[in-house]
Amino acid sequence: MLGRRKGLFIGSLVVSLLYLLPGVVSKTDVLNLSCLVFLFVMLSESWNILGGYAGQVNLGHACFFGLGALVTRLLWFSGMPLLVTLFLGGLAALVFALIIGLPAFRLRGAYFVIGTLALAEIMRIVVSNALPTISSMPSQFIASYSLVPRYYLSLTLAVGTVAVVHLLSRSRPGLAMVAIKEGEDTAEASGVDTFKYKLMALGLSTFLAGLAGGLFAFFHVSYYPAQPFGVHWTFDALFIAYIGGIGTVGGPIIGTLFYIGLRELFPLVLPPEIHTIVFGIMFILVILLMPNGLVELPGKFRRFMVGSEPPRE
């Protein structure tokens, strides 16, 4: 592991460089890709709170992402300031999550997994039937469309999300969540209010997912309202978090860079559409061989070179 101060230093250096990027580079494809990276960092990092730290595998993440997108989009078009609508989008996802969280956490293991997947599908079906037409930005919004504010907003939100997860991982609630993951009954027996902390993880995770959804709504000119409810958003978040390493702050960031990088690179070197298959194989290999994800690679490598456990700080 990096030393704490060193890690913080490198992190803030990278972030400040990223803030300067639009001043140096004006190529839209670079900014576009960066926005995509930030969106996926948010999405997977928010999944990571409930799935990685608290150990509750949530297959309904798309539901909260979609809800945030829906609320933000509708309110924003009706004339409210963007930042307020983003917050309200996150809040809508949070409120919905708390309503369903109360009964959902009676379910454990496989039942929770299947229940959340069913929930997201219900929402997708309802939205695709209730709002079947494509949602496009009004013409005055398109006329003033610019990538730079979108870049800054998504960067800020992504940095904020990572900071939240970082703080969480060092806090008492974060430790309680890890205790729940390691063994729910044991945690309960040693005095952790498991229900409270699971609900807290769900709330935080879904609020951030709602914000990410709002970002999606702000970013795209037109899409079908049911699109952000699609199950592939959940799958992408889960995939990225596991490839990078669940239950770590850096995992989803590494996972996103890896995922987006390969997704952009593969079509250049492989026949079209093969890359999904390669991703599938890679995913299974990571699950079987590196259950802690790519973040453990440097440690493994160092141990291999030095031949012993590195000293802890």
Place this chain on the structure above:
Amino acid sequence: MTFEFLIQIMVFGVFVGSLYGLAAVGFSFIYGVMRILNIAHGELIMLGGYVGFSICSYYHIDPFLSLPLVGVVLFVLGAGLYKAFFSRIIKFNEELRTNTSLLISFGLILILEQSALLSFSANDRSSSPSYAGLGMEIYNIQFPYLRMGILLVSIVLIFGLQLFLRKTYLGKSIRAAAENWESATLVGINIKRVYLISFSLSCALAGMAGSMIAVGYSINPTMGLEWILKAMVIAIMAGVGSIGGAFIAGVMLGVVEAVSSIYLGPYMQGIGLVIFLMVLMLRPQGLFGAKRGRV
């Protein structure tokens, strides 16, 4: 709306429901025996559908006659998948096994769905034998031969599986492994062999379900999600591991969906899931299940 119309809708609900039951049995069975949550079951159904479709369209063999062949192909494929991936996770405890198998099968979804898209294109396909469209009529209610055949196949397969598990030595050892695999090992049951056979059997069931879907309805490479959701809903409604229950719950879901489509229109796709969530909240052991899922 006439009474006859309602009855007709319900009859079609029973036909499609028997397929739901068949699709769910393999999924429920493998979770009951091995605690493997195979969400790629829907993709195995899809593959079985394409195997059945290919045999029917290239060799012009009747899809009902070629059904055992589809079963064998998927049985072998299942054995391969088990050997390659799932055999590595049986040393884990139950909870970790469930979670890891979920993730592995998630990877399998990506692989299988995309492979099918590449090899078979995204078009809807269905195997139609010469007697498709024929049927009989009783009191103005249509009974197509194809769908009656499907209903019969579902019943035979599900009760065949039930008999196999109750009466044969191998079936009994599978049930023993489901109850408590450590004790089963102690009394001399070869647990690895039992697991291999159980997993392959569940794949074979998925494949035969898919082949029947291709006959009565239609298949495409992305059908997996829709069918795995149905399978999960039914498996939980019936109580995990309850095989006869899965068939009954499947038929119930089929009828409820069919009738609700009259009133709800396109929203009826969600009705099963809503019922499912309610069952999950109020009676987590399922409608026909014992306290803990057993085969």
